[in-house]
Amino acid sequence: xxxxxVAKIPSIDQEDVRFVxxxxxxxxxxxxxxxxxxYGLEQLRERxxxxxxxxxxxxxxxxxxxxxxxxxxxxxxxVWTAGVKASPVLAESDLPIEGRGRSPPCPRSGRPRQRRxxxxxxxxxxxxxxxxxx
Numbered sequence: 200x201x202x203x204x205v206a207k208i209p210s211i212d213q214e215d216v217r218f219v220x221x222x223x224x225x226x227x228x229x230x231x232x233x234x235x236x237x238y239g240l241e242q243l244r245e246r247x248x249x250x251x252x253x254x255x256x257x258x259x260x261x262x263x264x265x266x267x268x269x270x271x272x273x274x275x276x277x278v279w280t281a282g283v284k285a286s287p288v289l290a291e292s293d294l295p296i297e298g299r300g301r302s303p304p305c306p307r308s309g310r311p312r313q314r315r316x317x318x319x320x321x322x323x324x325x326x327x328x329x330x331x332x333x
Contacts, residue, residue, distance in 0.1 A: 201216060202216060202247075217249065218247070218248040219250075220248055220250045221256055221266060222253075223253070223255050224252070225252055225253050227239055227243070227252070228240075254266050254268050254270075256279075259279075262274050289302055
């Protein structure tokens with residue numbers, strides 16, 4: 200989408216548009232199965248996105264980026280999103296929870312169970328577990 204918009208702006212060259220996704224873990228989309236995660240990675244790379252797995256941001260000063268794999272580059276725009284933590288609502292639900300507080304994907308579809316549960320509940324969302332005072 201960005202590349203199509205940039206094509207309409209004569210003062211910006213397509214070569215100046217670069218996306219680098221830096222991911223600290225060994226794969227993207229950890230809430231999905233390995234197969235779907237791999238598919239997502241493949242799609243990003245096919246779209247020209249430079250995906251760096253098992254890599255961290257060491258520094259970013261005055262637009263100069265240094266990654267843990269010794270890669271360095273300059274950037275005019277940096278979008279930082281950090282921290283992936285499961286929603287605390289999951290702990291109060293009746294869904295199964297894995298070690299990091301996430302609900303494991305459904306074995307058949309590979310999709311997160313929350314979506315399937317929401318659909319089954321007619322869009323109501325997650326049910327809360329009944330606590331001792333409820």
